Amino acid sequence: MYVILVDIAALVLLIGGIVLVAKPPTNGAANGEESDPRVYARRIVGTMIAAFGLAIGLMVTLFHFLS
Numbered sequence: 001m002y003v004i005l006v007d008i009a010a011l012v013l014l015i016g017g018i019v020l021v022a023k024p025p026t027n028g029a030a031n032g033e034e035s036d037p038r039v040y041a042r043r044i045v046g047t048m049i050a051a052f053g054l055a056i057g058l059m060v061t062l063f064h065f066l067s
Helices: 002-022 037-066
Strands: none
Touching: 002 037
16 A cells, blocks of 8 residues: 555655756746756756655565565
């Protein structure tokens, strides 16, 4: 039962991270200016959250099925 709960939480983290990465820049950076540090920070944070969700989900699921 705990595997399903952890997998759901990992899926939420993965989707949330992908949404942060794929979110378009705000109005100030939409004019071709990619120098806004918030855009880079959001991409880095989104990538890390998505990777964390994927890693946690895979580890718990694999340990459950392989043990």
